[in-house]
Amino acid sequence: MDIDSDPGGDKKIFKSGFIAIVGAPNAGKSTLLNSILGEKVAITTPKPQTTRHQIKGILTGENFQAVFIDTPGIHSSKGLLNRVIVKAATQALDGIDLILFVVDVTRRNKSAEFRVFDLLEKVKKPVILVLNKIDLISRENLLPMMAELQEIYPFEAIVPISAKYSDGIDMLLDEILARLPEGPQYYDATMITDQPEDMMISELIREKIFLLAEKEIPYSTTVKVDSIKEPDGRFPLTIHATIYVERPSQKRIIVGKNGKFIKKAGVMARRELETLLGQKVYLDLWVKVRKNWSRDERALQELGITGFDT
Ligand SMILES: Nc1nc2c(ncn2[C@@H]2O[C@H](COP(=O)(O)OP(=O)(O)OP(=O)(O)O)[C@@H](O)[C@H]2O)c(=O)[nH]1
Numbered sequence: 212m213d214i215d216s217d218p219g220g221d222k223k224i225f226k227s228g229f230i231a232i233v234g235a236p237n238a239g240k241s242t243l244l245n246s247i248l249g250e251k252v253a254i255t256t257p258k259p260q261t262t263r264h265q266i267k268g269i270l271t272g273e274n275f276q277a278v279f280i281d282t283p284g285i286h287s288s289k290g291l292l293n294r295v296i297v298k299a300a301t302q303a304l305d306g307i308d309l310i311l312f313v314v315d316v317t318r319r320n321k322s323a324e325f326r327v328f329d330l331l332e333k334v335k336k337p338v339i340l341v342l343n344k345i346d347l348i349s350r351e352n353l354l355p356m357m358a359e360l361q362e363i364y365p366f367e368a369i370v371p372i373s374a375k376y377s378d379g380i381d382m383l384l385d386e387i388l389a390r391l392p393e394g395p396q397y398y399d400a401t402m403i404t405d406q407p408e409d410m411m412i413s414e415l416i417r418e419k420i421f422l423l424a425e426k427e428i429p430y431s432t433t434v435k436v437d438s439i440k441e442p443d444g445r446f447p448l449t450i451h452a453t454i455y456v457e458r459p460s461q462k463r464i465i466v467g468k469n470g471k472f473i474k475k476a477g478v479m480a481r482r483e484l485e486t487l488l489g490q491k492v493y494l495d496l497w498v499k500v501r502k503n504w505s506r507d508e509r510a511l512q513e514l515g516i517t518g519f520d521t
């Protein structure tokens with residue numbers, strides 16, 4: 212006799228799956244991931260092309276585990292860094308169960324939308340359309356948009372949300388969980404992201420540079436953590452990190468007059484790191500020029516920007 216059988220039929224099934232979050236740059240994909248998890252695992256900034264690699268965020272409940280994959284914004288790519296970024300976004304669609312296509316309702320870009328529809332048609336996965344930033348438009352404008360998009364593509368559902376103000380997230384989660392297949396728990400229930408600690412740290416530093424720097428500087432910048440030393444006697448947790456730029460003129464800007472810029476970015480990053488890590492932090496930032504790193508495949512790999520981590 213099968214002693215594991217469940218004659219009453221009330222045994223709870225466990226559901227799990229992988230959900231890719233895709234869309235144009237700046238649509239609010241990373242903000243949505245953070246809002247779903249209730250924790251900041253992905254950096255977000257007002258500048259497009261903030262996210263450069265896939266980031267997993269894991270939501271575990273009593274009967275389910277939803278593994279979200281935040282991706283870089285999909286756009287027409289120029290240059291090696293952009294090609295690597297878009298490849299990371301499209302590769303995220305392999306082996307996933309559901310796609311959330313995030314559209315910024317305030318900045319519809321029809322040619323970008325059609326590029327995504329093309330991609331969605333190729334991968335043949337169920338898609339939920341997420342209309343984001345509804346806090347910025349009126350309801351009268353939202354309804355015709357929903358009707359228009361429903362005509363263009365056979366979405367499983369259309370869910371209007373505000374990722375920034377966590378509005379509509381519960382309804383979106385219901386739609387997602389209803390579509391997850393029966394499956395195993397892939398990750399430990401306490402795990403909320405797959406990013407190693409040094410990557411979380413370098414991303415937080417990069418976020419501050421994206422927030423503070425102008426023009427091409429953010430896109431010419433990458434950050435690598437060189438070492439993390441545990442607290443020792445009177446020394447707190449000590450993090451050494453290097454900010455790489457492409458040209459000496461950019462280094463001068465990132466350092467700033469009397470080191471003002473880098474100090475400001477450093478203080479902002481340290482404060483957030485102390486909250487994230489729950490302890491006092493000493494953050495030591497250096498700026499180095501690595502000529503044209505964004506156009507050099509080897510440099511991208513050495514600096515940890517490979518985009519191929521699935
Ligand atoms: N008003 C409003 N702003 C939002 C909302 N969601 C995101 N934003 C803002 O939109 C900007 C971009 O958000 P991100 O989450 O970084 O966008 P993303 O799609 O991850 O962008 P990339 O990584 O560059 O592709 C940030 O300034 C967010 O604060 C929203 O619901 N309402």
Ligand SMILES: [Mg+2]
Nearest residue numbers: 240241261262
């Ligand atoms: Mg992002």
